[in-house]
Amino acid sequence: xxxxxxxxxxxxxxxxxxxxxxxxxxxxxxxxxxxxxxxxxxxxxxxxxxxxxxxxxxxxxxxxxxxxxxxxxxxxxxxxxxxxxxxxxxxxxxxxxxxxxxxxxxxxxxxxxxxxxxxxxxxxxxxxxxxxxxxxxxxxxxxxxxxxxxxxxxxxxxxxxxxxxxxxxxxxxxxxxxxxxxxxxxxxxxxxxxxxxxxxxxxxxxxxxxxxxxxxxxxxxxxxxxxxxxxxxxxxxxxxxxxxxxxxxxxxxxxxxxxxxxxxxxxxxxxxxxxxxxxxxxxxxxxxxxxxxxxxxxxxxxxxxxxxxxxxxxxxxxxxxxxxxxxxxxxxxxxxxxxxxxxxxxxxxxxxxxxxxxxxxxxxxxxxxxxxxxxxxxxxxxxxxxxxxxxxxxxxxxxxxxxxxxxxxxxxxxxxxxxxxxxxxxxxxxxxxx
Numbered sequence: 001x002x003x004x005x006x007x008x009x010x011x012x013x014x015x016x017x018x019x020x021x022x023x024x025x026x027x028x029x030x031x032x033x034x035x036x037x038x039x040x041x042x043x044x045x046x047x048x049x050x051x052x053x054x055x056x057x058x059x060x061x062x063x064x065x066x067x068x069x070x071x072x073x074x075x076x077x078x079x080x081x082x083x084x085x086x087x088x089x090x091x092x093x094x095x096x097x098x099x100x101x102x103x104x105x106x107x108x109x110x111x112x113x114x115x116x117x118x119x120x121x122x123x124x125x126x127x128x129x130x131x132x133x134x135x136x137x138x139x140x141x142x143x144x145x146x147x148x149x150x151x152x153x154x155x156x157x158x159x160x161x162x163x164x165x166x167x168x169x170x171x172x173x174x175x176x177x178x179x180x181x182x183x184x185x186x187x188x189x190x191x192x193x194x195x196x197x198x199x200x201x202x203x204x205x206x207x208x209x210x211x212x213x214x215x216x217x218x219x220x221x222x223x224x225x226x227x228x229x230x231x232x233x234x235x236x237x238x239x240x241x242x243x244x245x246x247x248x249x250x251x252x253x254x255x256x257x258x259x260x261x262x263x264x265x266x267x268x269x270x271x272x273x274x275x276x277x278x279x280x281x282x283x284x285x286x287x288x289x290x291x292x293x294x295x296x297x298x299x300x301x302x303x304x305x306x307x308x309x310x311x312x313x314x315x316x317x318x319x320x321x322x323x324x325x326x327x328x329x330x331x332x333x334x335x336x337x338x339x340x341x342x343x344x345x346x347x348x349x350x351x352x353x354x355x356x357x358x359x360x361x362x363x364x365x366x367x368x369x370x371x372x373x374x375x376x377x378x379x380x381x382x383x384x385x386x387x388x389x390x391x392x393x394x395x396x397x398x399x400x401x402x403x404x405x406x407x408x409x410x411x412x413x414x415x416x417x418x419x420x421x422x423x424x425x426x427x428x429x430x431x432x433x434x
Contacts, residue, residue, distance in 0.1 A: 045101075046101070047059045047060065048185065048187055049184065049186075050074060050083075050084045050085050050086050050183075051084065053074045056099075056300065057084065060072070061099075061299060062100050062102060063342070065097040065343070067094070067097070068093055068095025068097070069090070069091045069093075070091060070175065071088070071300075071303045072086070072099040072303070073300075078118070078182060079182070080153050080182075080184040084184075085182045086182065087181070088175045089180040089181070090123075090178050090180075091304075094176075094178045095176075096177075097174075098174040099173050100130065100173070101170060102169075102170050103168060103171065105131065105166050105169045106166060107165055109166070112157060113158055114187050115186035116183070117147055117154055118151065118154070118182040119149065119181045121149065121177065121179015122149055122177050123147075123181060124148060125148075125173070126145070126147075126173075126176075127143075127146075127171075128142055129141075129169050130169060131166045133165050139166060144156055144158035149179075171186060220289065220318050220324055220331065221291070221328070223291060223295035223298045224291040235285065239285070242301060243301070246302075251279055251280075251281050252279035252280065252307055252309070253307060253310075254283055254307045254310045255275075256284070256311065256312050256314070257288065257314045258288040258289070258314060259284065259288075260284070260313060260316065262282060263412055265284075267414050270417055274421045288314065289317040294339060297336065297339045297343060302340060302343035302344045302347075303343065306346060309347065309349070309431055309432060311428070312333075312337070312349055312352060313354075315329055326368050326371035330376050334376065337349055337385060341384075348386075351380070351386065353376070353377070355394060356394060359409045360400050361395075361400060369391075373389055377389070383434070388427050390419070390420065393422075393423045394416065
């Protein structure tokens, strides 16, 4: 009798358990379609089809190089679906590097990533999700597609859950070896995913010197393309001209900066006298701030060249209507130095202090310039990076600036450029001959 009771109790418990499962499944089945419609949506990933951009697809400009040299381009000849694809290639022997787009995420967030990838050569290729903490510390590298050597377009679709402490993540195309890799038609499906790659198509570059100052500028450390409102295509054309120079000639010395650097072009005989035999180029663009120089570096400026020396003079335009302090501007300059060395590790950098501006010693910007210069001076390591403050050489004994040197108390006259050349001669020679 006890045995029969025990069996009966077991059957009752099993029935209750089964009924509970049926009830739960029924509840989930009833909830699932509407819940999925509410919770999971197709996310408008910026430029997932690589339709925007010129030399590099917009929003896919972040790069990392761990070995050798890589190029990141927008390929309009090879793609899964037109008009273009993201391409990462080794440019001179085996290399390891990646391009990626940053997305804002949160701990334990789930989403689906899908798309297409292709490879050629002797390579290992990963499409992956790299998650980062709030302080940009790498947390997890999650592979979503792997290609080996030459493989035609392969589709992928992977459910991803971000690890604890995630603040942002990158959609990564990583190449290792000698060859090429492509990524196209990338899509995300999930909840509360926000792109933080930067609004490139809406950003503008101020130009106090050209009377086209924008009212608000991005942080000095955020790569941002330039834009002249009256001449919308002019800034990009200048950038393209510089890229063409890197593809057509040997370049040993690069002058990089804003309109003060570009002003050398008005004094060709003086330039030729001092730098004509150095295979030097002038990559100055009027109105550039730190963020525009960062964007230019991210978009190919050093992809084809490994110059012996870069003369960097940037930062004065960040003083106009930005509202950022000296520490942030100095951080932008420091990031430029790091970006150059990421692209071209063997290049030496002669970092020039921001030149004084304003007629009198107590002009409002002078104090801020001194604060910035004192911070970036700390980047000087005595070899690969040297800092040179030439500012005092442009001043009168009472601290004022003469119109003979700076006609508008900002830009240089021919006399001003002669002072520049003379002031820099010794340090330049030491760095080139060391």
